[in-house]
Amino acid sequence: MKQLAESRELSNKIVFINLYADMDYFLKRFPNIPYSAVMVLYCAVWAFFCAGFAYFLILSQADFEATGTRTVFVFSFLFYLVVAELLILAEHGALGFKATERKFSVLNENIKGGHISPDISTKALKEIFYSLSRRPIDGAQIGFTHSSLVILFSIITECLVSHGMVVNVAIIFFSGAIVILMLTVFIFFFVQYFVSFSLKECRTLLRQRGEEVKEPQYRFNKLGTKLNLSLSIPIFTVLITSLTFRIDLNVLIFVLISLVMTVSISRMLSFSIYQVFSEVKNFAKELPKGKKISFSTGSMDPEIITLSTNLDKAALEVYTAKKKVEKSSRELGKRVDELEKWYQSTVDREMEMVKLKKEIVTLKAEIEK
Numbered sequence: 001m002k003q004l005a006e007s008r009e010l011s012n013k014i015v016f017i018n019l020y021a022d023m024d025y026f027l028k029r030f031p032n033i034p035y036s037a038v039m040v041l042y043c044a045v046w047a048f049f050c051a052g053f054a055y056f057l058i059l060s061q062a063d064f065e066a067t068g069t070r071t072v073f074v075f076s077f078l079f080y081l082v083v084a085e086l087l088i089l090a091e092h093g094a095l096g097f098k099a100t101e102r103k104f105s106v107l108n109e110n111i112k113g114g115h116i117s118p119d120i121s122t123k124a125l126k127e128i129f130y131s132l133s134r135r136p137i138d139g140a141q142i143g144f145t146h147s148s149l150v151i152l153f154s155i156i157t158e159c160l161v162s163h164g165m166v167v168n169v170a171i172i173f174f175s176g177a178i179v180i181l182m183l184t185v186f187i188f189f190f191v192q193y194f195v196s197f198s199l200k201e202c203r204t205l206l207r208q209r210g211e212e213v214k215e216p217q218y219r220f221n222k223l224g225t226k227l228n229l230s231l232s233i234p235i236f237t238v239l240i241t242s243l244t245f246r247i248d249l250n251v252l253i254f255v256l257i258s259l260v261m262t263v264s265i266s267r268m269l270s271f272s273i274y275q276v277f278s279e280v281k282n283f284a285k286e287l288p289k290g291k292k293i294s295f296s297t298g299s300m301d302p303e304i305i306t307l308s309t310n311l312d313k314a315a316l317e318v319y320t321a322k323k324k325v326e327k328s329s330r331e332l333g334k335r336v337d338e339l340e341k342w343y344q345s346t347v348d349r350e351m352e353m354v355k356l357k358k359e360i361v362t363l364k365a366e367i368e369k
Contacts, residue, residue, distance in 0.1 A: 034093035034108035039135070039194050041094070043143065043187050044085050050186075051081050051150075054179040062171045067162035073172075076157045077150070084146040091142075103131045103138070107198075116201050125205055126213060132199045133216045140188040147183050151176030181236050189226070227273070276304050283311060292319045 055077060064070035091101070093108045106127045110120050116128065155172050162168060206213055283295045295311040 034104075035111040035114070035198075036092040036104045036107050037089065037094035039139070039191060040088055040092045042194065043139065043190060044089065046186050046190070047085065047143070047147070047183055048081075050147075050179045050183045051077075053182075054151075054175050057175045057178075058172055061175070062168045064168065067168065069158060069161045069168070072161050073154065073158060077154050080150045080153045084150050088142060088146055102127075103134065106131055111198055114197065116198060116205065118205060122206075122209055122211055125202060125209075126211070129199070129202045129206065129213055130216065132195045132202060135195050136188050136192040139191040140184045143187040144180060144184045147176075147180045151180065178236065182233055185230065185233060189230075276307075280307075280311070283315075287315060287318060292316075 058073070058077075059070070062073075064073060092104050106124065110116060110124055110128055116125070120128075151172065154176070155169055158168055158172060279295070283293070286293050293315055295308055295315060
């Protein structure tokens with residue numbers, strides 16, 4: 001069991017390393033490709049995958065034979081998809097175009113090969129920081145808007161050609177809704193991962209320059225929100241599928257009960273994770289106070305237990321180091337006091353010697369008279 005767990009952990013690390021290495025290779029191998037364009041290219045691959053899912057789902061369920069609009073849907077859907085992708089790429093500085101907005105151009109101008117130039121101005125560095133902080137949310141919004149437009153135009157085309165056949169329109173709408181959610185959530189998570197390396201570099205440079213920046217607080221960046229978003233995809237997919245396709249009532253009841261159980265379990269999972277971070281937050285507040293504290297957790301997860309052990313050791317080392325510093329300070333204070341007393345006694349003696357010399361000179365002068 002232990003070997004299996006280690007094997008799974010190693011495989012997860014390999015996947016993470018491969019993804020990072022792939023992005024790092026792309027950024028370094030093609031440094032002339034704008035930074036935001038590279039980010040969008042990865043998202044575009046997922047967008048085509050999601051579009052393919054919606055495409056075949058709609059073709060398998062819609063009754064295009066009754067309306068004779070199958071060919072129209074096939075070509076119009078692909079046309080709208082390609083146009084949307086080209087517009088997004090052009091907006092981010094790909095295809096030979098310059099980024100249309102400052103929030104994209106500031107990244108493309110200052111991040112080369114995946115790294116920020118250390119010689120840029122502090123003003124530009126702050127612009128980069130806030131632009132990177134906004135990228136996951138902005139990227140999700142862009143993905144949501146363009147994918148919604150593709151589905152909307154596909155629905156309008158189908159309505160015009162089929163003279164408003166409700167069944168096909170409903171299938172396109174509900175299938176599109178599933179794909180829009182899958183695309184939006186993926187873009188949010190991926191862009192957050194993609195910019196994390198540059199964001200870390202940006203924070204490091206700002207701290208080295210002694211600059212403080214206000215960290216943006218976005219609701220969708222919270223851990224609980226992310227867990228809920230990841231859970232929303234299967235729930236939303238099942239619910240929409242239940243409304244769109246014919247499912248037996250008993251199966252539907254079973255699915256709804258399963259969803260309720262899944263939501264309950266996920267809420268417990270998210271609460272347990274949030275509780276650990278809350279404990280770490282409170283521990284970090286107490287650590288600078290100089291008291292001897294220890295970190296403990298009620299979690300049974302090996303990763304959390306390892307974190308708890310390391311934090312506890314770190315707290316002990318900080319406390320021990322602080323006590324040594326305090327002891328050294330007291331000893332240094334005593335030594336300073338001794339030196340001050342010695343200095344004062346030396347000065348007093350010298351002053352007395354000067355006074356005696358003056359008296360001797362005075363006495364000599366009186367004797368000579």
